[in-house]
Amino acid sequence: MGWSLENISHFIDSWLYNEFDPTIARLIEFLIIAVCVIGLFAVLGLVLILMERKVSAWMQVRLGPNRVGPGGMFQTVADTLKLIVKEGMTPLNVDKFLFNLAPFIVMIVSMVVLAPLMFAKNFQIWDINIGILFITAVSSVSVIGILMAGWASNNKYSLLGAMRSGAQIVSYELSAGLSVLCIVVLTGSLRISDIINSQANGWWLFKGHIPVIIAFVIFIIAVTAETNRAPFDLAEAESELTAGFHTEYSGMKFALFFLAEYVNVFIVCAIGATIFLGGWMPLHIGNWNGFNHAMDYIPSFLWFFGKTFLLIFVIMWFRWTFPRLRIDQLLNLEWKYLLPISMFNLLLVTVIAILKWHF
Amino acid sequence: MTASAIIFYIISAFVLGAGLLAMTTRKIFRSAIWLLFSLIGVAALYFWLQVEFIAAVQIIVYVGGIVVLIIFSIFLTQQSGKEMPRQSLQRTIASVLAVLFGFGLTFLQIWKYNFQPTGKSFNWTVSKIGSQMLNTSTGGYALPFEVVSMLLLASMVGCIVIAMKAPLATNGTADQQLLKKLDGKPEEELGITQISEV
Amino acid sequence: MAFLKNYIKEVFSAVRSSLKGMGLTGYYALHHKKEKITQQYPDNRDELILPERFRGEVVMLHDENNEHACTGCTACELACPNATIKIITKFDITPEGKKKKALDTFVYHLELCTMCNLCIEACPTDAIKMAQTFEHSVFDRNKLTKVLNKPGSKIKEGIE
Incomplete structure (x- = not known):
């Protein structure tokens, strides 16, 4: 029995159900999953923030953090310790209940969206039959957390940031959804495992001709906007709105917003890697049997995380290349360019799917 | 009582409690948030029934669409941060009675109909x-x-x-006049909406 | 039709210019070892290379005979926007028995100086210049008031 994540999870599952009553076993499994997800969040936060700082430094011909630990490896650990120690202030005239609730809403939404993702071969929290729709649906709730934070702060910058963020997320969800639909049309299923299995003979990015490549590009642009990252970071535009919707937050509550931003980046990149780049499927090229066998030896979770981090790098690349858009440019880009193109593109993909032109 | 039934009652209590708070709170934004929780609870009930598609649509349409729209309109109204005035006793009693009668009517209908489990999946x-x-x-x-x-x-x-x-021609603001001066070039050429500058 | 043509042209030019920008940052990301310009002061204090035009403080040039080129004309004092320089002059007796104006003390207030370079540009005899020293912190601000001409120094022959 190999040491893949699939086998380990199976082993734990069967052991729990042998030892305990089914209800108790299920509860214990929930607990394990919760601990794993929280652990994953913490590690992702540390790794992604360090990665962002290093990538930004390299692109700006700087060095980046290099003092704490070898090559600055423990910089984010030190930052997190600082944030934990700091006082979590609640300003006087805020709506205290909503102010304290908002960061948790944003965080919980990110956690729930993680459920249908497949991290390795047959290693998934919940194989729900509407996986991709579930992700689209639940991720639309995160805008409520941002609106709540902006409103409850009782600060005009926060309110403006929240309004912008709301307008932005609601509009870019459309083109992101339409690009996801392209793959759903080609696959004929909303279930994540079906979408991945349909890419066993090649990733959709390669199988689907130019329309899928266009869909992929639109998806990446739209999710960059949806996660409120530069060049679409109008919701927190430092030079105009100090920090947008989280101006009044400090300490751990601020850290939750910050963490949720990076986890959301991970999640959208994981979705992109799953539907366009084949999830945990290794790279196979036609009839090169030797090459294909060598690729199969790389564990599936490495494939998944490798592709996800590649996309995360691309999104960071955007951030450190382009200047911030104005609100009218942002909405023009979505409503005049991305949306019509992705609608037309969906039509093309449907034609390809019906005529079976894809490989 | 099975675990499934317990979950049902917890979700139902959540939906009803959030709905009640949405009605009774005196801050309009909080009211919208409680409505949101109530709707999420309904989606949870659909998940409990294992009709995932309907649940996801419930979240997309009601939570992601309608509640966001409500919140936006609250943002755009004046003085929406203030507490609303307390209702008069007469109104409170009337609304409580209306709710009670409505509940009684619905409950009676369901109780009389006597639903039978079919056992079909x-x-x-x-x-x-x-x-x-x-x-x-x-x-x-x-x-x-x-x-x-x-x-x-x-x-x-x-x-x-x-x-x-x-x-x-119908609009004489400064911007429009400037546009006219520039020989009616479309605004794209002035860099207002040009995507290549993005 | 013209609208559609413009639209497609815009999309393509947007993609092209975006890719161009990303190409540059991508090049930097891949070649960050070669291209990096950060000086890791104070680790590299010994081999620190400052740019040619870096301005640290005003100094007066003295040659091996302890002679400087300052005539005490106070052009630098007049040029200074925030009264950093104070020149005290004296009258030397030339061999012919004439009185001649000469520099006595060149007082320089480093704490007021903004390194604007106007005094150096104003100097008609190139007596002062900007040095590249920059570690100026001291525990007593009186130490920041400096006398630039060395004790016993005098003006070079032939400079009027």
Whole structure:
């Protein structure tokens, strides 16, 4: 029995159900999953923030953090310790209940969206039959957390940031959804495992001709906007709105917003890697049997995380290349360019799917 | 009582409690948030029933769409941060009575009907729903589906017509005059909306 | 039709210019070892290379005979926007028995100086210049008031 994540999870599952009553076993499994997800969040936060700082430094011909630990490896650990120690202030005239609730809403939404993702071969929290729709649906709730934070702060910058963020997320969800639909049309299923299995003979990015490549590009642009990252970071535009919707937050509550931003980046990149780049499927090229066998030896979770981090790098690349858009440019880009193109593109993909032109 | 029943009662209590708070709170934004929780609770009930598609649609339409719209309109209203005045006793009593009678009527109907469990499992996948939507034979929903899509199309066209700019001549603001001075070049060339500058 | 042509042209030019920008940052990301310009002061204090035009403080040039080129004309004092320089002059007796104006003390207030370079540009005899020293912190601000001409120094022959 190999040491893949699939086998380990199976082993734990069967052991729990042998030892305990089914209800108790299920509860214990929930607990394990919760601990794993929280652990994953913490590690992702540390790794992604360090990665962002290093990538930004390299692109700006700087060095980046290099003092704490070898090559600055423990910089984010030190930052997190600082944030934990700091006082979590609640300003006087805020709506205290909503102010304290908002960061948790944003965080919980990110956690729930993680459920249908497949991290390795047959290693998934919940194989729900509407996986991709579930992700689209639940991720639309995160805008409520941002609106709540902006409103409850009782600060005009926060309110403006929240309004912008709301307008932005609601509009870019459309083109992101339409690009996801392209793959759903080609696959004929909303279930994540079906979408991945349909890419066993090649990733959709390669199988689907130019329309899928266009869909992929639109998806990446739209999710960059949806996660409120530069060049679409109008919701927190430092030079105009100090920090947008989280101006009044400090300490751990601020850290939750910050963490949720990076986890959301991970999640959208994981979705992109799953539907366009084949999830945990290794790279196979036609009839090169030797090459294909060598690729199969790389564990599936490495494939998944490798592709996800590649996309995360691309999104960071955007951030450190382009200047911030104005609100009218942002909405023009979505409503005049991305949306019509992705609608037309969906039509093309449907034609390809019906005529079976894809490989 | 099974674990499933316990979960049902917890979710139901959550839905009802959030609904009650949405009615009784005196801050309008909080009211919208409680409504949101109530709707999420309804989605949770659908998940509990294992009709995931309906649950996801519930979240997309009600939580992601309607509640966001409500919140936006609250943002745009004046003095929405203030507490609303307390209702008079007369109104409170009347609304409590209305709720009680409404509840009594519904409860009586359900209790009288005496629902029987059929024991049939119920498994509607998304593809089944989709093919039912486009089914043109008896019992299919092709016609209503097309009618609704025409309605949506009409509203979309209406939106575009309303949002379209008035012709330059009718509007004499400084920007428009500047545009006229520049030999009626489209605003794209002035770098206002040019995507290549993005 | 013209609209559609413009639209497609815009999309393509947007993609092209975006890719161009990303190409540059991508090049930097891949070649960050070669291209990096960060000086890791104070680790590299010994081999620190400052740019040619870096301005640290005003100094007066003295040659091996302890002679400087300052005539005490006070052009630098007049040029200074925030009264950093104060020149005290004296009268030397030339061999011919004439009185001649000469520099006595060149007082320089480093704490007021903004390194604007106007005094150096104003100097008609190139007596002062900007040095590249920059570690100026001291525990007593009186130490920041400096006398630039060395004790016993005098003006070079032939400079009027």
